[in-house]
Amino acid sequence: MPKNVTIFTTNTCGYCQMVKKYLGAKGVAYEEVNLDEHPDRQAEAISLSGAMTVPVTVVTQHDDSQDVIVGYNLAKLAPAVAK
Amino acid sequence: MNKNLILVYGAEWCADCHRAKALLDQYDVKYEYIDIDANAAGKEAMLALVDGRNTIPTIVFADGTVMQEPSNDELLTKLSLRPSTDAETAIPQHDIIIVGAGPSALTAAIYTTREDIDTLMFERGVVGGLAAVTDKIDNYPGFPNGVEGLKLADDLRLQAERFGAVIELGEVTAIHDEGKLKRLETTSGDMLAKAVLIATGSDYKKIGAPGELEFYARGVHYCATCDGAFYRDKRIAVVGGGNSAIQEAVFLTRFTTHIDLLVRSTIKASDVLQRDLQKYVDEGKITIHLNTSTDEIKGEGTMVSSVTITENGNKKDLEVDGVFVFVGLEPNSQFLETTMIKLDDIGFVLTDSHMMTSMPGVFAAGDIRSGATMQIASAAGEGATAALKIREYLEGQPHPVQN
DSSP, X not given: OOSEEEEEEOTTOHHHHHHHHHHHHHTXXXXXXXXXXXXXXXXXXXXXXXXXXXXXXXXXXXXXXXXXXXXXXXXXXXXXXXX | OOTTSEEEEEOTTOHHXXXXXXXXHHTTOOEEEEETTTOHHHHHHXXXXXXXXXXXXXXXXXXXXXXXXXXXXXXXXXXXXXXXXXXXXXXXXXXXXXXXXXXXXXXHHHHHHHTTOOEEEEESSOTTHHHHTOSEESSSTTOXXXXXXXXXXXXXXXXXXXXXXXXXXXXXXXXXXXXXXXXXXXXXXXXXXXXXXXXXXXEEOOOOOTTTTTTBTTTEESOHHHHGGGGTTOEEEEEOOSHHHHHHHHHHTTTOSEEEEEOSSSOOSOHHHHHHHHHHHHTTSEEEEOSEEEEEEEEETTEEEEEEEEETXXXXXXXXXXXXXXXXXXXSOGGGXXXXXXXXXXXXXXXXXXXXXXXXXXXXXXXXXTXXXXXXXHHHHHHHHHHHHHHHHHTTOOOOOOO
């Protein structure tokens, strides 16, 4: 189980719901940063992902290594949270 | 007579008798064969067992049960025999596997699961499909004030799950016809189904302009509800003139300072949407460019800075921070290209009047079907129709001949 997981989302984004649903089903706890409520953190999401899109999921492992998953991408998300 | 032995009553001229015997031989099942033409006493014993129903093969099992003219499938089931590959790998089997979990798939699942037909769905993207990433849906019946796409998708999912539908988050990569069963290659391994519904829908097309790929998700976007929030107080271009383009452009006005709407010919959206659009044009928030091609998306570093267009023959650059593309839909049928399922020229799945594809037992509904109207209400309706046709198929009712 990773040390922590942060998801950048917006209110209207369907793919964000899918990431949350997946993590919920796997029992992975996460912190959600809703960019509609916290537009000040948008730059952080862009610099982490290099993209202007949500969801951005940041998975931090116990050795502080990070996986940044852009979009709803199970091929990358599943192994990152299973580490 | 050995009490543990299976008795097969048949005749030399009876093809089904030879078939049944060949199957038993194949699985090394010991049986005693009684030729009813050569053995009158045997024939009488058989008729006594089956109330005079003079049909062969008649097979009497060690437990006393009698089957007349059983299919190979019924015989294998009765003897708890399956082709060895199945037995060794224990491939999971379902009555119906639905590929996709958009409005058509979810509606079909509501119908099948309500009738206790074991139904598994596969979704590689978002449950609810394109409907789930559409801001607001104003033309789905039953919602006088419209409904948010995400809300409609979630309610459809809850309704299907209430009756027992299971949604697997994964992808189907191929479908093989193995007679009564279809074998699906999936990201969760192989699966078998008695019937399959393809309801994979469609996705937004690319325009194919230089810069489109380079700036994907960094200035070029196909989902307004996902990425619109990154364009607060910015200028953007929206490409397209159909219902989706106009609806999403109107949605994006809540973030942006200005939108250039780039329309290849003329606006094809419904009158209601066009009236909505006019309001924003009058306010100066949207500028419409008709007869305009989108030639190139340019940027500096990782950011988009302009889009090059040709409007009525005149080439020019428009300063924008992002480009949202809604230029029509393409079918999610790549996984079918190597199968026996026939597609039309554009890649949509061809079906007959019972919504069955060219592979018996495999059906298609919704946006993926050739001739679909790309409406959520139609997709839901087709899902219901397909579910009922699949039930008929599973019950063994005759199916019309393929077109």
